[in-house]
Amino acid sequence: MKTYRYRWIVFGVMALIYFFVYFHRTSPAVLATTLMEEFAVTALAVGVLSSAYFYPYGLMQIPVGYLSDVKGPRLVTTVFTLIAFIGTLLFALSPTFEVAVFGRLLIGVGVSGVYIPTIKLISRWFRVDEFATVTGLLFAVGNIGALVSAYPLAAMVSMLGWRKTFLFVGAITFVLAISCWFLVRDSPMGFDKKTEKSERFSTNFRVVVKNPVVWLIATSAFLRYGVVMGYQGLWGGPYLMDVYGMQREEAGSVLMMVGVGTIVGAPIIGFLSDKIFKTRKWFLVAAGIGFTFTMAPLAFMTASLSVTQLYATSFLIGLFSAAGPVAYALIKESYPLEVTGLAASIVNVFPFFGGAAFQVFMGYLMDTVGMVGESYPPEAYSMAFSFCLVASLISAVLILFVHEKR
Known part of the structure; x- marks a missing residue:
């Protein structure tokens, strides 16, 4: 073939x-x-x-x-x-x-x-x-x-x-x-040919970690993806079922909109960043601000959102978080070609630690309020989402300190 x-x-x-x-x-x-x-x-x-x-x-x-x-x-x-x-x-x-x-x-x-x-x-x-x-x-x-x-x-x-x-x-x-x-x-030529390991790993590693850009973007990604996984990956479902009395299938339908927003947003945001605005940093800042405003209703109107607003909020969480891949383009443009892969792999560690940390800490915050009967009250989820709101704002602010090289 x-x-x-x-x-x-x-x-x-x-x-x-x-x-x-x-x-x-x-x-x-x-x-x-x-x-x-x-x-x-x-x-x-x-x-x-x-x-x-x-x-x-x-x-x-x-x-x-x-x-x-x-x-x-x-x-x-x-x-x-x-x-x-x-x-x-x-x-x-x-x-x-x-x-x-x-x-x-x-x-x-x-x-x-x-x-x-x-x-x-x-x-x-x-x-x-x-x-x-x-x-x-x-x-x-x-x-x-x-x-x-x-x-x-x-x-x-x-x-x-x-x-x-x-x-x-x-x-x-x-x-x-x-x-x-x-x-x-x-590979298409020389199937299964093994590549040689780099002898300059330690040198390249030092080049990467000495640049503050990698730490600013990594920390921002830690916070942003932590919020997304806290909501989409775990606590969004119980929130919709406990506070709004949704069945599992309906709650799943609302959470699906996070994925829909991401699928819609990723190619559009990438195209706008590449072709129209020709900036990575300010597009990430704008997306971060949008992401922060999207979290506000969950924090302050936890039990008073309509079903339509819940669907829209989930969609916007996915849409604004889809700017994440632009951060990897910013990393690529901040380093020499021979270390961009290493820099990206280091940054890629942080979002997953963010997802883990947020899921546990949000559960801890909810437990400080405690359950009422067999479910958590709106106050428990409001506390968890307020924490996410603050994290979203910090995530956007960190990008302001990144020096963009185009």
């Missing part, structure tokens, strides 16, 4: 695996109340379970990049997807809450080995003038995974139960791991 056709098979397999990276990331939002009932645990405990995905994901970003260089992306993704399969089975069959947390931890380890190898494969199989387009397609497929983890997952859990649902997800994951090994090739 000719290269220009086969490359789409390679991309298709990797994109399908990446679909489940996002699916697992946001699935606890519609499972939170079910897991609290199943294991008789508090919001803080469920926050710990959900955040168990993010810590290994963040920690593994740089090692995965190194392994992709020396072992090849095909082998790395196959092995890590098998780890995700094992984690999914453990989660689905978990007899205790501790086993469920460990399963979630393994899922985080497994899916951490997908994005960086996929980007490396895209750079080898597609031309330079196709790279952004194909990466955009990958991002869209991932966010479709987030959409499926909302209403469709809620409906499937209602029909089959959460355990059978995740057994089914595990079976698909196993098939994708095998498909990766048999169908994916590391």
Whole structure:
């Protein structure tokens, strides 16, 4: 089969695996109340379970990049997807809450080995003038995974139960791991050729970490993505069910709009940043301000929003957070070409620690207010969302201190 056709098979397999990276990331939002009932645990405990995905994901970003260089992306993704399969089975069959947390931890380890190898494969199989387009397609497929983890997952859990649902997800994951090994090739010329590790890693690392740009953008991403994962990834679902009395499926439908906003916003924001405004920094600041204003109704009108306003708020959270990829363009333009990959991988660690930290701390804030009967009152969610509002503002302000080089 000719290269220009086969490359789409390679991309298709990797994109399908990446679909489940996002699916697992946001699935606890519609499972939170079910897991609290199943294991008789508090919001803080469920926050710990959900955040168990993010810590290994963040920690593994740089090692995965190194392994992709020396072992090849095909082998790395196959092995890590098998780890995700094992984690999914453990989660689905978990007899205790501790086993469920460990399963979630393994899922985080497994899916951490997908994005960086996929980007490396895209750079080898597609031309330079196709790279952004194909990466955009990958991002869209991932966010479709987030959409499926909302209403469709809620409906499937209602029909089959959460355990059978995740057994089914595990079976698909196993098939994708095998498909990766048999169908994916590391490059069109010299299949599965391993690249040599860089001997200048320590020098390049010093170049990256001495530039304040990387820390400003990384901290901003930590806060912004922490807010998104706090809402979309975990506490948005319980909020809609506890405060507005929504069923799981309806709450999932509202949360789907975060993914829709991201899918709509990412290509538009990228195009405007590239072609119209020709700036990264000020576009990030503007998006950050919009993101902050979007969080305000959740903090101050927690129990008095209409259903339409809830849908619109979720959409805008996704829309403004979709400016995140522009930050990686800003990183790329702030460093010499030979260290941009390392700089991006370091920045990529922080959003996932943000997601983990926010899910746990928001659960802690809710527990300080306490439950009323079997649900949390609006005051508990208002406190958690007020924290997110402050974090959103700080995230936008940090970008003001970035020096943009075009």
